[in-house]
Amino acid sequence: MKKIEDFTPDELVTLASTIGILISRKFTIIQRLVIASFFSGIAQAITITVTQANLITNLDSNLSSTNNDLQKQIDELKKHIKKLEDDKTS
DSSP states (O other): OOOGGGSOHHHHHHHHHHHHHHHHHHSOHHHHHHHHHHHHHHHHHHHHHHHHHHHHHHHHHHHHHHHHHHHHHHHHHHHHHHHHHHHHHO
């Protein structure tokens, strides 16, 4: 059986449309609304978790990059201070 990530976008659209049509045929309008709201809630929950995971990953990456940049600046300042101290004692 194929994993969900192995499906092409066209296959996923076809699958979603087919499921939507099958659900529409078997339920009343009110039942379809309830099912649609339920699936919408599931989709929102998944979207929130994915977005949060991406945000955390990006923050971690940005913090690491910022820390590296700050460390470089500190090292440069130390070099300048040492040079100034050396020039002062000469």
